[in-house]
Amino acid sequence: MYVVLSPMCVVVMWFAGLRGAISFALSLNMPGEHKDLYVTTTLSLVIFTTIGLGGFTERVLSKMGMKVPRGQGAGSRMSSPNLPSEVISFPT
Amino acid sequence: MPSRSEIKHEFGALNTLLLTVILGLCVISAYLVKQNKIYFIPESAAAILVGLIVGALAKLAYDTREELDFLTFEPELFFFLLLPPIIFEAGYSLRKREFFANFWTISLFAVFGTIVSTFVIGYLVYMLGLLGLIKIDKSSALEPLIFGALISSVDPVATLSIMGNPELSCEPLLYNLVFGESVLNDAVAIVLFKTFAAYHESGKEFSSEALPGLMLYFFVTSVGSIFVGLVFGLICSYLCKHTQMRKYPEYEIAMIFLFAYGSFSFAESVELSGIMSLFVCSVVLSHYNSFNLSATSQVTAHYTFKCMSVLSEFFVFLYIGMGFFTGKFKDWNFPFIFIAFLFCVVARFLNIFPFSAIANLFRSHPIPLKMQSTPYYYKYICLIYIV
Numbered sequence: 001m002y003v004v005l006s007p008m009c010v011v012v013m014w015f016a017g018l019r020g021a022i023s024f025a026l027s028l029n030m031p032g033e034h035k036d037l038y039v040t041t042t043l044s045l046v047i048f049t050t051i052g053l054g055g056f057t058e059r060v061l062s063k064m065g066m067k068v069p070r071g072q073g074a075g076s077r078m079s080s081p082n083l084p085s086e087v088i089s090f091p092t
Numbered sequence: 093m094p095s096r097s098e099i100k101h102e103f104g105a106l107n108t109l110l111l112t113v114i115l116g117l118c119v120i121s122a123y124l125v126k127q128n129k130i131y132f133i134p135e136s137a138a139a140i141l142v143g144l145i146v147g148a149l150a151k152l153a154y155d156t157r158e159e160l161d162f163l164t165f166e167p168e169l170f171f172f173l174l175l176p177p178i179i180f181e182a183g184y185s186l187r188k189r190e191f192f193a194n195f196w197t198i199s200l201f202a203v204f205g206t207i208v209s210t211f212v213i214g215y216l217v218y219m220l221g222l223l224g225l226i227k228i229d230k231s232s233a234l235e236p237l238i239f240g241a242l243i244s245s246v247d248p249v250a251t252l253s254i255m256g257n258p259e260l261s262c263e264p265l266l267y268n269l270v271f272g273e274s275v276l277n278d279a280v281a282i283v284l285f286k287t288f289a290a291y292h293e294s295g296k297e298f299s300s301e302a303l304p305g306l307m308l309y310f311f312v313t314s315v316g317s318i319f320v321g322l323v324f325g326l327i328c329s330y331l332c333k334h335t336q337m338r339k340y341p342e343y344e345i346a347m348i349f350l351f352a353y354g355s356f357s358f359a360e361s362v363e364l365s366g367i368m369s370l371f372v373c374s375v376v377l378s379h380y381n382s383f384n385l386s387a388t389s390q391v392t393a394h395y396t397f398k399c400m401s402v403l404s405e406f407f408v409f410l411y412i413g414m415g416f417f418t419g420k421f422k423d424w425n426f427p428f429i430f431i432a433f434l435f436c437v438v439a440r441f442l443n444i445f446p447f448s449a450i451a452n453l454f455r456s457h458p459i460p461l462k463m464q465s466t467p468y469y470y471k472y473i474c475l476i477y478i479v
Contacts, residue, residue: 004455005197009266010448013201016270017440020136020247021408022278025175026285027242028167031292034228036423038239043419044429045243045436046412047144051137054250058131058260066263073261074268 008064015060018049117142118406129259134250139406143413151417171366174404179367180352181401182275183374185394190268197451198269202276205443206244207307210284212439214240217432226428232298238288243436245281248274249405279368283313286365314368317359321369324355325376329384338386345393348377 005013019042027035027042061067121142122135133141191198214237221228221236229235252271255262287310291298328351331337337344355373360366382390415421 003265004452005448009263010444012266013270013448014440014444016248016251017246017436018248018250019243019245019436020249021178021405022175022245022247022282023242024408024412025167025170026245026282028170029289030238030242031289032229032235034235036421037226037228037425037428040421040424041429041432042243043412043415045433047140047416048433050134050140050250050409054134054137054254055132057134057251057254061255061260061262066266068261068263070261073258074256074264
């Protein structure tokens with residue numbers, strides 16, 4: 001069950017630190033007079049990390065050997081977790 | 093002559109139409125990206141790109157006109173309208189088995205790692221300010237710490253949408269860790285942000301002696317919010333279980349919706365973290381209550397909430413893209429943006445590497461790495477990792 005985190009896995013986790021919606025929403029609520037500086041910085045970081053780093057995800061995954069044989073990977077059971085086949089119905 | 097309110101109405105109608113069209117463009121581009129398996133443009137990146145293009149066109153068309161005003165709106169809207177669906181969906185669609193199997197590892201990254209990252213970024217930015225490289229509040233480290241908290245909220249939707257693709261078959265443990273960390277970390281970063289922001293608002297002098305008190309406040313707020321979320325989730329589950337609600341799917345889904353939003357607004361109104369209790373409430377609801385629902389409601393709820401979350405997310409990313417050109421933010425400092433990016437990389441390094449080493453101490457049964465092909469740079473990575 002408890003598989004040790006491999007160094008490669010850790011590197012990909014390091015890479016997966018994109019910034020997104022929440023950072024930006026928070027920055028708009030920043031107190032203080034220097035808000036604009038922080039908002040523009042957050043805005044640029046979100047754009048850069050999401051487009052720049054996000055686009056490299058696939059390459060990083062394959063370079064780091066983080067792909068498993070087909071059918072065993074993330075997403076093979078998960079794309080729609082509550083599919084009707086998994087629905088548990090109670091007698092009414 | 094049309095009256096003032098008529099003009100206002102017409103203006104509002106046009107804006108909403110424009111927004112609907114742009115959101116539609118986002119959905120279409122996300123569909124195209126997914127359908128054609130374009131891995132180098134995740135959906136969220138596509139939404140930002142649409143926003144950038146629309147923003148640039150709007151800027152070219154009406155430079156200083158007030159038409160651009162519709163692109164600026166109250167930040168409160170983000171908090172009360174756009175954020176709740178995103179957080180709720182993250183909790184509701186959480187794969188509980190995988191999440192709780194790795195719970196301690198995930199909390200190390202999401203709770204302690206986020207705190208580390210906040211302080212690393214905060215104090216590094218503060219040092220930049222002290223050196224006079226950026227114009228910030230030099231009197232105390234509070235303002236940089238607020239920034240550190242908000243930028244520590246990682247949100248790898250782009251990464252996750254690629255990793256979760258069944259055809260890529262990414263390592264499941266990796267996916268679960270990244271996903272779990274991102275959902276838990278948001279709540280932590282928001283509470284940290286509010287803790288610091290409340291202190292800033294109080295106008296008290298900030299010094300490092302205040303930190304233990306702030307951290308205590310942080311933990312009390314977190315525990316209180318978790319409690320509120322639990323109570324709301326359990327009441328809703330109890331009601332759904334012991335009534336004949338499942339005969340009426342529309343009321344069932346409305347109940348879930350109202351209880352989740354209720355936990356959010358209740359926690360916010362008693363000065364706890366609405367986001368954190370909403371997250372806990374949604375996990376409780378999906379854990380206990382989805383089994384009480386009728387079969388129709390289970391599927392409907394899943395896709396309804398997903399749809400709301402996707403739309404809110406697109407909206408925020410779109411807004412981010414448009415804001416780049418049309419936002420009325422004056423203070424652009426590109427060297428600082430670059431340095432801030434480096435700080436984020438360093439802070440994340442100091443989060444992930446030490447805490448994964450700690451996590452590995454507790455994750456017994458070391459098994460050999462199941463790599464299909466070990467790349468040549470593997471030993472360097474191992475070296476960094478051990479150091």
